[in-house]
Amino acid sequence: MTATTVADTETRAPRGPVPNALTSAQLPRFVELYTLAGALAVSAAVLAMTGFSIVGWLVLSAVLYLVSLGILSTVVENRRKATDRVVRGLVTIAFLLAVIPLVSTLVTVIIGGAPSLTWDFVTKTGGSVFDPSTLKVTIVQGAWQAVVGTLIITGVATLISVPIGILAAIYLVEYAQPQQWMARTVTFLVDVMTGIPSIVAGLFAFSLFTLLVGPKAFSGFSASVALSVLMIPIVVRSTEEMLKLVSSELREASFALGVTKFATIVRVVLPTAIAGIITGVMLAISRVIGETAPIFIAASFTSNFNANPFSGPMETLAVKAYADYKFPSQDIAASYQSAWGAALLLVLLVVILNLVARIIAKAFAPRGLR
Numbered sequence: 001m002t003a004t005t006v007a008d009t010e011t012r013a014p015r016g017p018v019p020n021a022l023t024s025a026q027l028p029r030f031v032e033l034y035t036l037a038g039a040l041a042v043s044a045a046v047l048a049m050t051g052f053s054i055v056g057w058l059v060l061s062a063v064l065y066l067v068s069l070g071i072l073s074t075v076v077e078n079r080r081k082a083t084d085r086v087v088r089g090l091v092t093i094a095f096l097l098a099v100i101p102l103v104s105t106l107v108t109v110i111i112g113g114a115p116s117l118t119w120d121f122v123t124k125t126g127g128s129v130f131d132p133s134t135l136k137v138t139i140v141q142g143a144w145q146a147v148v149g150t151l152i153i154t155g156v157a158t159l160i161s162v163p164i165g166i167l168a169a170i171y172l173v174e175y176a177q178p179q180q181w182m183a184r185t186v187t188f189l190v191d192v193m194t195g196i197p198s199i200v201a202g203l204f205a206f207s208l209f210t211l212l213v214g215p216k217a218f219s220g221f222s223a224s225v226a227l228s229v230l231m232i233p234i235v236v237r238s239t240e241e242m243l244k245l246v247s248s249e250l251r252e253a254s255f256a257l258g259v260t261k262f263a264t265i266v267r268v269v270l271p272t273a274i275a276g277i278i279t280g281v282m283l284a285i286s287r288v289i290g291e292t293a294p295i296f297i298a299a300s301f302t303s304n305f306n307a308n309p310f311s312g313p314m315e316t317l318a319v320k321a322y323a324d325y326k327f328p329s330q331d332i333a334a335s336y337q338s339a340w341g342a343a344l345l346l347v348l349l350v351v352i353l354n355l356v357a358r359i360i361a362k363a364f365a366p367r368g369l370r
Contacts, residue, residue, distance in 0.1 A: 039064035069082075144305065149306070231288055
């Protein structure tokens with residue numbers, strides 16, 4: 001190569017860093033917020049001339065936001081980043097659509113139930129009190145019988161469902177072959193039970209105990225059996241997925257040390273998956289603790305305190321909320337207020353149970369997973 005050719009090559013070579021197509025053009029940091037504010041303002045101005053509505057304003061703002069953000073990103077950046085921004089916007093909108101009803105329901109329950117959520121309401125049994133001096137009947141609003149009934153019925157259902165669900169999941173993951181008829185049968189039955197309506201579970205439990213005990217065999221245990229029908233498939237499915245996530249290398253290392261299969265499951269597999277298993281159990285409890293139809297059919301409802309799950313009707317917080325709203329006493333406003341208080345108390349109970357479950361899962365999890 002001659003000296004002239006080398007010089008021409010050096011002259012034509014670009015000096016400095018070569019620009020990167022992925023980072024050379026960037027929109028401002030808070031462009032999403034600016035675009036959203038502009039979309040809200042433009043949609044409000046448009047709807048102000050045609051008839052303003054909150055739903056229409058939000059929908060039009062979302063459409064304008066996605067279109068504007070996509071155009072800006074395409075012009076300034078590139079199609080790849082524009083697609084990424086639009087998809088992230090769609091995901092954010094979908095998340096907000098899922099959260100808005102939840103937040104709205106929670107705020108409504110808090111506003112409606114907070115005035116009646118007093119210490120007397122929680123610790124006293126509701127019912128009517130007759131004053132012989134004035135010959136008046138006073139309606140006392142209390143939820144203690146419903147709190148006790150909720151804990152007993154849900155606790156018995158958990159004692160029935162959790163062992164059956166966990167053992168069935170262990171069988172499906174650790175022992176059964178995929179093509180075994182027993183494994184396929186259990187999987188099919190779990191899938192069928194997952195789609196059973198709750199009222200069918202209540203009718204099943206009521207019919208079963210009517211045949212065994214007699215007519216009008218209302219009891220908390222009957223309601224627990226109905227709830228266990230709904231809980232078992234959730235526990236099986238969640239536990240099965242958690243056990244599958246445990247690395248096979250852990251099992252092989254345990255087998256290499258001469259540990260039996262049963263000891264490997266108990267000492268290696270279950271402790272590794274304990275956090276997910278407890279989360280699945282809590283999901284099942286949260287699924288059934290607010291059920292009304294099966295408990296209303298199997299255990300009926302009562303304003304009397306009953307802590308014996310094997311005899312007599314029992315009441316839960318969900319059934320109390322329904323009964324006070326559907327069958328109010330002479331003081332209709334007080335009954336409605338009691339229904340809102342029972343609903344709020346049920347929400348608080350679910351929150352407390354979830355917190356306790358997280359603490360237990362963290363305490364029993366292996367050290368590396370804490």
